[in-house]
Amino acid sequence: MSAVDEVVTEAPAVEAVPKRAMTLGYGTSLVMLALFLIVPLLVKNFIVFQLTMLLIYGLAVLALNILTGGSGQFSLGQSAFYAVGAYTSAILMEHAGVNYALTLPIAGVICFAFGFLFGQPALRLSGVYLALATFALATAMPQLLKLGYFEHWTGGVQGLVVTKPDAPFGLPMSQDMWLYYFTLAVTIAIYIFSVNLLRSRSGRAFMAIRDNEIAASAMGVDVALYKTLAFGVSAGITGVAGGLGAIAVQFVAPDSYTITLAISLFLGMVVGGVGWLPGSIVGSAFIIFVPNIAEGISKGLSGAVFGVLLFLVIFLVPHGARQVAIVAQQLVGKLKKN
Amino acid sequence: MRPANDFARPVRPNGFGRSKMTQAQLAQGKDPLLAVRDVSVVFGGIIALNGVSFDMQQGQILGLIGPNGAGKTTLFNCLSRLYQPSGGDILMEGQSILTRPPHRIAEIGIGRTFQNVALFPNLSVLDNVRVGTHARTNSDIISDSLKLPWVRRGEAELNKRVHEIVSYLDLDDVAHVTVSGLPFGTQKRVELARALAADPKILLLDEPAGGLNHEEVHVLGNLIRRIRDDRNVTVLLVEHHMGLVMSIADHVVALNFGRKLAEGTPAQVQSDPDVIKAYLGSKDQ
Numbered sequence: 001m002s003a004v005d006e007v008v009t010e011a012p013a014v015e016a017v018p019k020r021a022m023t024l025g026y027g028t029s030l031v032m033l034a035l036f037l038i039v040p041l042l043v044k045n046f047i048v049f050q051l052t053m054l055l056i057y058g059l060a061v062l063a064l065n066i067l068t069g070g071s072g073q074f075s076l077g078q079s080a081f082y083a084v085g086a087y088t089s090a091i092l093m094e095h096a097g098v099n100y101a102l103t104l105p106i107a108g109v110i111c112f113a114f115g116f117l118f119g120q121p122a123l124r125l126s127g128v129y130l131a132l133a134t135f136a137l138a139t140a141m142p143q144l145l146k147l148g149y150f151e152h153w154t155g156g157v158q159g160l161v162v163t164k165p166d167a168p169f170g171l172p173m174s175q176d177m178w179l180y181y182f183t184l185a186v187t188i189a190i191y192i193f194s195v196n197l198l199r200s201r202s203g204r205a206f207m208a209i210r211d212n213e214i215a216a217s218a219m220g221v222d223v224a225l226y227k228t229l230a231f232g233v234s235a236g237i238t239g240v241a242g243g244l245g246a247i248a249v250q251f252v253a254p255d256s257y258t259i260t261l262a263i264s265l266f267l268g269m270v271v272g273g274v275g276w277l278p279g280s281i282v283g284s285a286f287i288i289f290v291p292n293i294a295e296g297i298s299k300g301l302s303g304a305v306f307g308v309l310l311f312l313v314i315f316l317v318p319h320g321a322r323q324v325a326i327v328a329q330q331l332v333g334k335l336k337k338n
Numbered sequence: 339m340r341p342a343n344d345f346a347r348p349v350r351p352n353g354f355g356r357s358k359m360t361q362a363q364l365a366q367g368k369d370p371l372l373a374v375r376d377v378s379v380v381f382g383g384i385i386a387l388n389g390v391s392f393d394m395q396q397g398q399i400l401g402l403i404g405p406n407g408a409g410k411t412t413l414f415n416c417l418s419r420l421y422q423p424s425g426g427d428i429l430m431e432g433q434s435i436l437t438r439p440p441h442r443i444a445e446i447g448i449g450r451t452f453q454n455v456a457l458f459p460n461l462s463v464l465d466n467v468r469v470g471t472h473a474r475t476n477s478d479i480i481s482d483s484l485k486l487p488w489v490r491r492g493e494a495e496l497n498k499r500v501h502e503i504v505s506y507l508d509l510d511d512v513a514h515v516t517v518s519g520l521p522f523g524t525q526k527r528v529e530l531a532r533a534l535a536a537d538p539k540i541l542l543l544d545e546p547a548g549g550l551n552h553e554e555v556h557v558l559g560n561l562i563r564r565i566r567d568d569r570n571v572t573v574l575l576v577e578h579h580m581g582l583v584m585s586i587a588d589h590v591v592a593l594n595f596g597r598k599l600a601e602g603t604p605a606q607v608q609s610d611p612d613v614i615k616a617y618l619g620s621k622d623q
Contacts, residue, residue: 193483193484194483196482196483196484196485197479197482197483200477200482200483200485200489200493201468201472201475201477201482201492201493202477202478202479202482203482204461204465204468204469204472205469205472207458207460207461207465208458208461208469208472210460211457211458211459211460211461212456212457212458212459214420214452214456215452215456215457215458216458216469217440217441218418218440218441218443218444218450218452219444219469219470219472219473219532219536220441220442220443220444220445220472220473220474220536221441221469221472222441223441229479233479275460
């Protein structure tokens, strides 16, 4: 049968693309883990704080990646979910005296519900129109947080100050250091859950919808349910990131969660590689560190320099960090052969 | 390595094997597996289907033919619940399917392929086939995220099944390849594999011969017959390619202008004067 022969000869070239398209191998994962464990011990406290923010934004980018890379839905409204998570944690800690660690699952659940409900009307929209609807959500959120009705809880325009937790069990560790390792543990757990999710029946349903809605439906996938679930999961993870962010920054205020944050997260996802979960941390590094680098190059024109750097990245590696990883993997493969 | 053609392990072993034809003939007169009753579809002022009725017996390969615009695809879309008929009913094992949303058709045993192949292009062949089992499996996002023991067991079972089907359709060598990179003919087999993964009672094939050359159509014909015999599947074949329909169908329904023109064995339909007129035009025109 000629058709089959043709495929067989073609197969090796195509196989060069990694099979675990969404994740890292065990070896690379362990190296990354070791780096994340050791590096904070060697640097100053301010850098530890920045690394904590790296993980937190990494989570938020990961959440967007599940939504866009996984289920194919765009969102420019992630800052709204981040804000709800941040305020939930802050209000619970400051007004109800709930332990900081316990506020995170609560923030996650509340944001899951919020995202799931927002996903219902969003079902009628797709592509650019969905992006616009979520954009509206992002622009409305800071104003909602400033409303007089909620001022007693939210602190209105002033925002809320959050107390930074001490290391438990009398561990000899600074607050920043403890919070870093705490955030790392949460991030690793959520990363593992996300990888499991995307490799499961539910994750395949997300990707089936992304690739072809009608075919997915013919296979028995409830398209409406899985689309809203993707929104819920994404919002839930973003909410946890928001809660962690509130604890790390020790402050929540409406204007910290504007559309700029949502666009930054979107940028992070594109730079990291849409649909590639490990890329989320690379994207997060880009949105945290590159503006600083740009400022170092030119104080007055930092925005323009940032734009040029961003343009370079998109021009050179349109598929983001994922593309770099694939090229690196192929190089390693070649070296091993020689 | 597994043998390329692993026919020795059908999913649902059936004792009838090659004698399916006689079984189909015996089944005549029994309750049909699928009954199309007086189905009409109207788009605006255009009557796309006008009171079409026919039965499908268990184990049959039923060919649905007709010139362009005859209503074949409209009927097909009614069966897969993309269109709602304005009149009539469609019964699967005596139960109406018209109250079911499209995503709840697979679970009652109706599988389908698409006219121009509608795979999930960024997924591997294995993952495409895995999605095919969606209607036959259960899960929730929390158990899936935590990879609970029952989820693991389910995945292991599913993988066994998926690999069996992939082998059955000679797709072992490309199992891990992303489908968008595969040749068209192979993609068609992946689509068949995906449809078979849900263990359907009825397989709806929408113009499977489209885009294939003469040789490939012949191979496809044998494959469809083999699937029917090995896996106890009833096939509805909507097809333009008369050669394919006439060589493998047990029963043929011919449509024209939304009405049923003729029905019977391939030979009967082929010699029906109305069918000849519809395809070749009459002298008067």
